[in-house]
Each structure stands twice: as structure tokens, then as C-alpha cells.
Amino acid sequence: MAYKDDQLSEEKVFKDPVHRYVHVRDRVIWDLIATPEFQRLRRIKQLGTTHLTFHGAEHSRFNHSLGVYEIVRRILNNFKDREHWNNEERLLCLCAALLHDLGHGPFSHSFEKVFKLDHEYFTQAIIVGDTKVNEILEKVSPGFARKVADVIGKTYEDKLVVSLISSQIDADRMDYLQRDAYFTGVSYGHFDMERILRVMRPIEDQVVIKSTGMHAVEDYIMSRYQMYWQVYFHPVTRSAEVILSKILHRAKHLYQDVGYTFKLEPIHFISFFEEDVSLEDYLKLDESVVQYYFQLWQEEEDEILSDLCERFMNRxxxxxxxxxxxxxxxxxxxxxxxxxxxxxxxxxYLVVDSSSDLPYDFYRPGEEEERLPIHLQMPNGSLKELSRHSDIVESISGKKRTDHKLYFPLDKLKALTDNGLKQQIMDILYGQGESRKNVN
Known part of the structure; x- marks a missing residue:
């Protein structure tokens, strides 16, 4: 039997708190999960610093990747034998779903900004590079790894396949909303996914939703909107992100511009500081390694680096x-x-942070070319764009909300011995009526 068709002798399952079970029968999927590159995702948190706000948010990108795979597996079970669906693309979809976040680094988005990296680039580099993942994918067929990378990069010729992983209503979003809601303990991210999966239909270049499922999709859109503002952009989480970014900036500055001698040479960071990161270097860095350095840097002679690391490690x-x-x-x-x-x-120590600088991912039809709006399939077979049929979705479509905060170390301000200077700062920060409450 060809490797691409090889099935395990019995189905393997992962017990999952969100989907109950993740089912694996394909030998290819089972082998991919066992690779070092995929196992590394156990050491990358799904929500970065959010666990410092919602203490349950310790789940990993490994959990999430399995969840996205499981959703796509269920979608494809429903698509089997439907018009417009080519079942030859099944394994490609499953592999792309499983591997779509393979290139995320530690504390993903903060890390990327400081070191000018792109996790999607590294995802594709892992898939087509000299890795165990690539070795397995190429056993399916020559060039199969490139196809998987193209699906994740949104350049694959079959846009229907791409839309399962990346669209306005895709498996990625459906998993992370529910998973992040579960582990943070909030109620915003819950919606009737089973209903949505039942009413999804493949057409030539995208997935559409039967009009009878509109209310389930409205619930999904609003869940997504609420999760961004109540969880992903929570100001306490953003405070931790600010400190994390400043630690990395400070360490990079000390290495690049000052010629500072660290007590322990930061060998895992050197290629990042020098902006010449190999795939091998990238894969060696995970959150446990980063936090090891942060722990050590609390003892550094540079007061700023030491203070910022102590703040981050001790919240x-x-x-x-x-x-x-x-x-x-x-x-x-x-x-x-x-x-x-x-x-x-x-x-x-004085940082303006704007949440709109992050991927503000609620429903915005037409803002990005590759993101087709969600279409409803009417009883007569015609398609109707969702916001034209739903008053709820229409009310938030295309509206960009921006939020700015100014972050600062209140403890350092309170410790100032120059009371006049302290009061001047407090008056600007809090307004003259409120500042005296915060001085003491």
C-alpha cells in the first residue's frame, strides 16, 4: 500500500477538553505528530503572556494544532461525495491543518516584532527544509511538502482548500476561539460549532454556509469580536507584552550597540541579535529556553535588563x-x-501601546484581498454576502476599533524622593483630581 493511503491498524485518539477526542487513522498524520518539529509546539504557549492575566491559559500550540486538524477532519467527512469537493485533496488539507502553526516562536508576536521575523515564513521553511516533517511529507509524493507549504502560504491553486485553513470562517479560528475561552475561563468564545460544520458547503473556490445556519455564524462572529477585546487585548496581558518586548530590545541593544558582556553568553539569542537566524537556530529556541535566560538576567549588572526581567518573572x-x-x-x-x-x-519605562497594531481580526469584508466575505447559500442556490442578510453582522462590519494605553512603573514613581517632580508626573498621568490618590 502506498504511504499516502496507509492507515493505522486501529484508530488513535487524543483526549481533548474542547472536541472530546482528536481522531487519527492516517499513518502520515501519526508520523507528523511524532516529529521533533511538531513536538516543539508543546513548549510554545498558544496565548503568550495571557496566563499572567488568566491563570488557566497555559495551553500550547500543540493543543491548538491538533484541534484545527480535528475540525478539518470533521469538515471533510461532511464534504465527502459532495459536488465541487475533490477527495484527492483530503490528506493535503489534513496535513496543512496540523502544521499551519509549525513556525511559531516563543511568545510569538512580541518576539517577531523585536527580531523582525515572520512565523509563516518559518512554517514554510520547516515544511520544505531539511527536517523530519519534510522527510515524511515527501514520502507521500515528490513535491507534496511544497503543496502543504503553499496551502499555508495561501498560494495554492485550489482556493477551496486554502479557505478551510484561512478565511473569515475557518478551522483555525473555530478552534482557537473555543480553546482560548475554555482555558481562560471566559464565556465569550463559545458558539455552536457543530451546527456550523453541518451547514458548511463546498463550492468552486470557497466554503459557503447554508442560509439556515446564519444565526450560528452570527454567534461565531460576535464571539470572535468579544474575545479580542476581553481576552486578547486585555490591558494586563498587554502590560506583560510591553515588558517582554522591552527585555528583548534591551538585550539586543546591549549586545549590538554597547558590546556588553553577559555573565552567561546568550548563545541561543546571538543569531537573533545579529539578525541572521538559521532554521536550526530558530528551532532551538522555545519558551522554556527564553525564560531560562530571563531568570539569569535578573542577576545582570545592567539595571534596566535586570529590573525588567525581575518584573516579568515575578509579575x-x-x-x-x-x-x-x-x-x-x-x-x-x-x-x-x-x-x-x-x-x-x-x-x-514609558510606553504607548495600541491594540489596533495587532491583528484585529473581527469581520471586515474586503479589507484584505485573500479574505473573501462569508457567503450564505440561499434556498434557490444563489449566494448572499452575510452582512447584507444579518443586521447583527452588518452593525460591526468594516468598523475598526482602536485602543491606546500608556504604560509605566507606578512603583518607581512612588519611590521618587523629589515630591514636586513626583506630583508633576502624577498630575499628567492621572489628572490633578486623581493623582493624589495614586501617590500614596
Missing amino acids: RLFKYVEFNPNLQINDLLELTQLFMKAGIEPEY
Whole structure:
């Protein structure tokens, strides 16, 4: 029997808190899960620093990747023998679903911004590179690994296949919303996925939804909207992200610009500091390694690096106030001068953070070319764009919400001995009426 058709002698299952069971029968999938590159995802948290806000959010990208695979497996079971669906693409879809997050690094998005990396690039590099994953995929057929990489990169010729992994309503989003809601303990991310899977239909270049399933999709859209603002952009989580980013910036600055001698040479970071990262270097770095360095850097002689690492490791986060940089630019300039006068480095301790700089992923038809809007299939077979049929979705379609916060170490401000300077800073941050409450 050809490797691509090889089935396990009995079905393997992973017990899963979200989907109850993840079912594996294909030898290819079972072998991919066992690779070092996929097992590495156990050491990358799905939600980065969110566990510092919602203590249950310790789940990994390994959990999530299995969940996306399972959703796609169920979708394809429903698609079997339907018009427009080519069952020859089944294994390709399953592999792409399983491997779609393979290239995520530690504390993914913060890490990427500091070191100018792209996890999708590394996902494809792992799939087509000199790896165990590539070895298995190429056993399916020559060039199969490239096809999987193209699906994940959204360049594969069959857009219907791509849409299962990346679209306005795809397996990736359906898993992370439910999984993140489960592990954070919030109620926002729950929706009737089973209903959505039952009403999904393949057409030539995308998946559409039977009109009878519109209300389940409305629930999904609103769940997604709420999760971003209640969980993903939570200001305490963002505070931890700010400190994490500043640690990495400081370490990079010390290495690149100061010629600083670390007590222990940061060998896992050197290629990142030098912006010449090989695939081998990338795969060696996970969150346990990063936190090992943060633990050590608490003892470094550089006061800023030491302080920031101690804050991150012990959850002594920055405080924040609402802040509009467009209207309060003069306040920011004045605060920068006052922080410098107080001996508090504003580059690391006075940070404007804008949530809209992150992937703000609620329903926005037409904003990105590859994201087709969700279409409903009407009883007569015609297609109707969702927001034109749903008042709920229409009310949030295309509306970009922006949120700005100003982060700072309140403890350092309270410790200032110059009471006049302290009061000046507090008056700007909190307003004169509230500042005295926060000084003490």
C-alpha cells in the first residue's frame, strides 16, 4: 500500500477538553505528530503572556494544532461525495491543518516584532527544509511538502482548500476561539460549532454556509469580536507584552550597540541579535529556553535588563492609563522629559501601546484581498454576502476599533524622593483630581 493511503491498524485518539477526542487513522498524520518539529509546539504557549492575566491559559500550540486538524477532519467527512469537493485533496488539507502553526516562536508576536521575523515564513521553511516533517511529507509524493507549504502560504491553486485553513470562517479560528475561552475561563468564545460544520458547503473556490445556519455564524462572529477585546487585548496581558518586548530590545541593544558582556553568553539569542537566524537556530529556541535566560538576567549588572526581567518573572507589571497619542502628544513629550529628569529611562519605562497594531481580526469584508466575505447559500442556490442578510453582522462590519494605553512603573514613581517632580508626573498621568490618590 502506498504511504499516502496507509492507515493505522486501529484508530488513535487524543483526549481533548474542547472536541472530546482528536481522531487519527492516517499513518502520515501519526508520523507528523511524532516529529521533533511538531513536538516543539508543546513548549510554545498558544496565548503568550495571557496566563499572567488568566491563570488557566497555559495551553500550547500543540493543543491548538491538533484541534484545527480535528475540525478539518470533521469538515471533510461532511464534504465527502459532495459536488465541487475533490477527495484527492483530503490528506493535503489534513496535513496543512496540523502544521499551519509549525513556525511559531516563543511568545510569538512580541518576539517577531523585536527580531523582525515572520512565523509563516518559518512554517514554510520547516515544511520544505531539511527536517523530519519534510522527510515524511515527501514520502507521500515528490513535491507534496511544497503543496502543504503553499496551502499555508495561501498560494495554492485550489482556493477551496486554502479557505478551510484561512478565511473569515475557518478551522483555525473555530478552534482557537473555543480553546482560548475554555482555558481562560471566559464565556465569550463559545458558539455552536457543530451546527456550523453541518451547514458548511463546498463550492468552486470557497466554503459557503447554508442560509439556515446564519444565526450560528452570527454567534461565531460576535464571539470572535468579544474575545479580542476581553481576552486578547486585555490591558494586563498587554502590560506583560510591553515588558517582554522591552527585555528583548534591551538585550539586543546591549549586545549590538554597547558590546556588553553577559555573565552567561546568550548563545541561543546571538543569531537573533545579529539578525541572521538559521532554521536550526530558530528551532532551538522555545519558551522554556527564553525564560531560562530571563531568570539569569535578573542577576545582570545592567539595571534596566535586570529590573525588567525581575518584573516579568515575578509579575510586577506596569500600570496603565487611557491615552490618546493623537490628542495628548504634548503630555507624552512632557512626561518623557520628566522621566529623564527623574532618572527613569522613558524608552523602557514609558510606553504607548495600541491594540489596533495587532491583528484585529473581527469581520471586515474586503479589507484584505485573500479574505473573501462569508457567503450564505440561499434556498434557490444563489449566494448572499452575510452582512447584507444579518443586521447583527452588518452593525460591526468594516468598523475598526482602536485602543491606546500608556504604560509605566507606578512603583518607581512612588519611590521618587523629589515630591514636586513626583506630583508633576502624577498630575499628567492621572489628572490633578486623581493623582493624589495614586501617590500614596
